[in-house]
Amino acid sequence: MSAPLRPSFTTAGIPPSVVPPPRDRWRTEPNEPAADVAVPTSVFRRLFDKIRDLRKFDWRTIDWRLENTPPWLISMVLHLSLLLALAFITLAASGGDRALLTLRQGEWEPQAELAEFVIEPIAPLELPIEAVAEIQHEPDFDFHSLQVDQPTVETVAMASSSPMLDQLIAKTTPSADLTTPIRTAHPAMFAGRSGPLKAELLKKYGGTKVTEDAVALGLAWLKRQQLPGGNWSMRGPYTTGSFSENETAATAMAMLAFMGAGSTHRSGPYEKEVLRAVHWLVKQQDRSGFMAHRANSHEKMYAQSQAMIALCELYAMTKDSWLRPYAQAACDFAKDSQSPAGGWRYQPRTDSDTSVTGWFLMGLKSGQTAGLEVDPDVLLRVGKFLDTVGGGYDEGYAYMQGERSSPTMTAVGLLCRQYLGWQRNHPAMSRGLITLEANYPIDPGQPDVYYWYYATQAMHHYGGPLWDDWNAKLRVDLPAMQDKQGAERGSWPPQRDAWGRLGGRLYTTCFALYNLEVYYRHMPLYSQDQTDVW
Known part of the structure; x- marks a missing residue:
């Protein structure tokens, strides 16, 4: 039993064995139907020739090269492409005039200024109300109401000292x-x-x-x-x-x-x-x-x-x-x-x-x-x-x-x-x-x-x-x-x-x-x- 034929990418009687001429690297070729169309000007004629040359290309060549490429090389190319894509995304996020807010955990660093040690507001004592009421006041000290004899200050005979x-x-x-x-x-x-x-x-x-x-x-x-x-x-x-x-x-x-x-x-x-x-x-x-x-x-x-x-x-x-x-x-x-x-x-x-x-x-x-x-x-x-x-x-x-x-x-x-x-x-x-x-x-x-x-x-x-x-x-x-x-x-x-x-x-x-x-x-x-x- 003969092997199945690969699908041919040739159309309009163009033999697949013909190698197409090199194309412009940065031009995107339109996907137009293959047909012989009469064009009124030389510009359209040149465009038609480009399309025809593309259809003469043998895509089986690419398929063969992919089959014979080492898997690690393909993986490396794909991963590098992905990394490059992600890198461009990151750069794009940090560019422009937008402000980015970065949050991180701060570290306390003591200062020598007194203001660092401001003491919190006064809190009430944890005491029963009865206990506070009993001791919070001291008797007033009114000199005018006191009847005190004022003795003269005199020296006192102290014990002999060394x-x-x-x-x-x-x-x-x-x-x-x-x-x-x-x-x-x-x-x-x-x-x-x-x-x-x-x-x-x-x-x-x-x-x-x-x-x-x-x-x-x-x-x-x-x-x-x-x-x-x-x-x-x-x-x-x-x-x-x-x-x-x-x-x-x-x-x-x-x-x-x-x-x-x-x-x-x-x-x-x-x-x-x-x-x-x-x-x-x-x-x-x-x-x-x-x-x-x-x-x-x-x-x-x-x-x-x-x-x-x-x-x-x-x-x-x-x-x-x-x-x-x-x-x-x-x-x-x-x-x-x-x-x-x-x-x-x-x-x-x-x-x-x-x-x-x-x-x-x-x-x-x-x-x-x-x-x-x-x-x-x-x-x-x-x-x-x-x-x-x-x-x-x-x-x-x-x-x-x-x-x-x-x-x-x-x-x-x-x-x-x-x-x-x-x-x-x-x-x-x-x-x-x-x-x-x-x-x-x-x-x-x-x-x-x-x-x-x-x-x-x-x-x-x-x-x-x-x-x-x-x-x-x-x-x-x-x-x-x-x-x-x-x-x-x-x-x-x-x-x-x-x-x-x-x-x-x-x-x-x-x-x-x-x-x-x-x-x-x-x-x-x-x-x-x-x-x-x-």
Whole structure:
């Protein structure tokens, strides 16, 4: 059986064996029927010849060549053609005047500007309404309604002191003015926290074995509460913790208690605890010096200022060079976040209140003591803010401008005035402290360790009979309030304290310890002849 004939592409009697002449490469030939048509002009004749030549082409030649072409070559040509086509499509999409929006996941890059750490708006405390109502107000402090005998300020015969103590508490030349714009911090501000000087100060200012035993028990309790990471918590693991968490504040407060009794990260019975704590604390600091990012909005600046004090005091006590940049950054943040009014509050550079301002001022004074850079203008502005919340010679100090004064804020304001340069014989200083001691003494029936903390420091610096009367209650009543048995042995219960239900057991314990360490925690600001010490 003969093979089937291939279909012939020839028409009009044109033999298939004739090879057609080469055609124009870029011309498209029309598909017209093969017919002998009479054309009127030579142009149409040439067109007809082209069509006829095309029909003479032997397409079997192409078919044979395709059959003998390697498959890989055909595949490569097809794929290259497809890729070229896609490439032209992509180029076409990116050309022209059209705008293309490219989306990608961004990466956060921290900035050194303070605005990066703007603190969110104040959120209400997670407390039952009843708890807030019981503690949110403090008794008004009205000097005009008080009937207080004004004793004359006189010197007190103190126990004999050693040459070391006499050298540190040396008299300066009295100033003719009752105020000094800025008191320069003394390099020996924390010198009494350990060694023989600690024992001398304890004796000189009325500390006892009972007060020291209470401090030892309290520090042992704090040690047991340290978390594996080196920090402390406001909520636990102890009982009756705070309603809200603030690890930065908790860690700073615990550090200050250990340091107040003489321990640092390089020496002392709690050296290891302080070392772990400071390593945790500096890890919280960003490039602006801020350390309280995870605290609640209304607690951030409290925590920041307390952490600032801890770093500055630790650097002042040890001069450990690696601490300096962290402490300096905290001081720089204080300067950058000061409000136009001259103080600090919940948000940087916004408004001011006496409570937060007191903490920041203590941090700056600790920075001065450590030899850090502290702008004197920052301290001058603090004094101007205190002028707006204080009533001069006749009134105490208020929480904010326009509010009535209170005992706690008066104690804060007077302590700030002492560190800013008021001399001991300033009339407003004497009147304010005498009124506090006579009308708002330490009362175990109404504990308020926050008020006691500020009043105790101010009374201690002032000295004289006023301090003796205040300390007579402090050294007896405060140790008696300490838990002496059980799992919380060494701590102070928060339930009855004015702010204890907010702060929790760690808060009341730390502030009680600050009060009982007052005899040696800071060197006194004044001597006993109504002049400045430093």
